[in-house]
Amino acid sequence: MDLSSIDLRAIGAWFHGLLISSGMSQTGIHVIEALVGALLLLIFGLTLVIFLIWLERKLAGRIQDRLGPNRVGPYGLLQTVADALKLLTKEDVTPLDADRVPYNLAPGLAVFHVIMALAVIPFSNRVIGADINVGVLYLMAVGAIGSMAALMAGWASNNKYALIGGFRVVAQLLSYEIPLVLAMIIPVMVSGTMRMNGLAVAQGSIFGFGWFVWTLPLAFLIFFVASLAEGERAPFDLLEAESEIVAGYNIEYSGMKFAWFFLAFFMNSWVLAAIGTTIFFGGWQGPFVDQLPALGVIYFLGKTMILFFVQAWVRATFPRLRIDQMMSFCWKFLVPMALVLFAAVAIILKLNLPQPLEAITLLVANVAILLTGVTLLGRTQRKALYAPKRAFTPTIPRL
Amino acid sequence: MNLPHIDFSVITPELIVIATALVVMLAEFVGAHATPSPTRSHRIALIALLGLVLAALAAVAGLGRAATDIQGMLVADDLGRYLELVVLLAAALGLLLAWDYLPQFTKMHSEYYALYLLAVVGMMFMGKSTELITLFVSLEILSVALYVLTGFHRGQLAAGEAALKYFLLGAFSSAFFIYGAALLYGDTGSTHLVDIAARASGGFLTLAGLALLLVGFGFKLAVVPFHMWTPDVYQGAPTPVTAFMSVGTKAAAFVALFRVLQAAGVSYATWSLVLALLATLTMTWGNLAALRQSSLKRMLAYSSIAHAGYMLIGVTAGMQLGLSAVLFYLFAYAFMNIGAFAVVSLLERPGYHATQDATIDAARGLFARKPLLAVVMAIFLLSLAGVPPLAGFFGKLYLFNAAVQSGWIWLAIVGMINSVVSAYYYLRVTVLMFMTEADETSFLRSPLSNATGLAIAVAMVGTLLLGIFAGPWLQQLGQAALAFAGS
């Protein structure tokens, strides 16, 4: 088969022709195409998770010197399918005093918000659900719905651990949304667009040297740390700290409803990795992508998987933070640093330097701010450690 | 991209106050380990006072110059400059009251003064704005700052109650205001008052929009059907804040009301009748309710409602005569009302967790204990009642005169009857001060500090001087009003 003929546009054009030949009105065709696109994304997202769960368990196993799932299917590949079947057959329990409507709505909302996010992610130059001009903001808006789902679940379960878990989710997600947004806004500033595809296109120079991760490494670091927290992953997985609050907001859920939360969790991680790829790693950009657009999808998925792997790696390696440490790390370290970086980048862009010089200046500024921040952090931390403590005064260790 | 040209001289006084607020806010960090103390508080207050004086000088320097504006949103005309002077005067007097009052109950001095100055900025911007969004945002600046200042005495239950009531009703009134602005925008397609004046259809939509705006203003002015919050808030708030906001908010809202009404796009006959009815209600209800109060602050709160009613007579009288009379009254009211509140603040018992409210009985036999203070208080109260030759008398005279000249004779008569009624409760306090013996209910915070003394002295001198030089001053204000009415 001729590889160059696999142009994704061709499939779309063929489908479009099919619909026209069936004699439908223009609006009808539009609606059907939109629905089919949405359905494709949905199916992609849901099946992807089956693989992601297996991947993460296998990785965690290897990192922790275990084998990981290896019984069901080759290399344990069908383990997740078996788990899903098990969850499907389990009894669906609703607590007697639960607030029924929000209780049943919450799992749906949790999955819904992640799938909504998929709509603006450019899988390749042409494969994108909707390239709206406020893509980055849209992602933040959709992410905001996620905390609502957790809060609803925590409240409606009528369980104190669930409620505490819900509160933790809100506190954590709202706090970490700020450095996340600030870190995402910096590439937006540099490229001058909020379209997700526009961001990917803006990083298109040869051999990946245009990727924002090279010029804005600190922005990426802040983004990555904040995305770990937004994805509720270790070391920020306080929402389900089993030693403290048993399992968090989804404690009362069982069967398929629990599976939905589980699904949302993994898909959310993957979506965050995809956003990181698009904004900082050039998205679908790669060698020969202009000649063969279908390659874009492969590049994109590959890069996203690598980022997802790093997330899983961190999760399998690091212990959990305490809640006050987590909050002060965000408010006293990430947010100020992101703000300083934001101001610095804005000033550098205003200088209107010629291209290679501007990139170098940005890089230098990033590294300088990172080093200063870390030095200051270390110093205050040491001071707090050695500060004289009065006996029996409960002190809150500061970062 | 072309950034708009901005003439910063339009907002020089505001910029000075904003800069002062920022300095005051950061003053907390100077001398990092210094603990909050009264002296520290005095230093911060001094900076704030200097800022207010500088801003007032800037406003005075601008007087008489031609009107300039920023993008048609903020305008610097003489009306705006006089408004700034009223607000800055009230702010400076209120600040002097807070000088020794504040350290009695809180350690958060820079926060207090920063919020206070920002409230001042909000009022100044409000009186200068000629565009509905700008007007709304400045209204919110002053409101939010005042909500917090009202509840600043955290140990006192009444303060919390007052702040909550003020906040809820204030937010409610903001909703009315913004709804009205939206309807006017829907009618004319613009939020600039000039465009609204030019394009308003004058139909039902304009009327509805204007009515809703009027409700929003009514809340801020404490006009009678919308006055419910006033007694509780004035009583619960720290006395310096009460003194300041009773004058400053009214001044800003009245000037803004004049600007909106001028651009209303509705005939004078339509809105003046509504305002006349509101004025009658407000005066009568405020005075009648004040008769029955036993708390001094609450009495003054109802009296301030009544005074808002008097000033509404001036608004009813129209742009030219009414405006100069209202401006004059605002100056007079700033002096006499804050003076009265200053004396009241001395009659309150400071406490660890709560400052006890001053009752009327606290003034018992004040003449025997502090003759000068009693005389001064009597002068403030007589001026509020409208006894010649004090500032309050001339203020009322001009207001009623304006009403008569523009044909509102019955309104002037209602106002006069109300003045007579109000004399009863002002004189009751005076009688208690002069003709009774001090007993265990009477109280006076002593010693009288320099700052409070200065505030009382300034208010006193102002009340007397405005009475003596009423004519020339009114002429001055009349020119500003003429310029505004002609524009």
Added chain:
Amino acid sequence: MTLILFAFLALIALAGGLGVVLSRNPVHSALSLLLNFASIAVIYFLLHAQFLGVVQVIVYAGAIVVLFLFVVMLIGGNIGPYRHGSRTVTSVIAVGLAAAFLALVVWSVVQVLPMSATPVGAPDAGSVQAVGMALYTDYLVPFELASLLLLVGMLGGVVLARRYQPFAEDETQ
């Protein structure tokens, strides 16, 4: 097509609004409010005001309703319905006033119909660029004043949230 979508969304928004007012449980009220905001956001999208729609979701759904819920849940949402004296009388008066107000607004809008068919803004008036340009040129003054308002809000929050420290003799000595 747009009309059908609009009618659908408007119905949802109305249902949400009614839910806010009618439900006895404050949590349900807040959730209905969320429904209302979300459907209005989608209506903004229909009007090509994408920026506004997204900001609507971020600000209202993401921040305000979450904080509402947070507070309601912290102080206990199921205290039971608030009962006071003659409920029927107050509710009749309230409904009557609301109906009168609605009639007033509808009537005054009907008066000026048909409105001019020309849209107020350019076709891309809802884009980030257009909104940004408007904010930083035509509406610079209110925009900067809003920053002042935020400063006031921040200071106020600090004041109210800080632990109360009275200035008493036993502490200063």
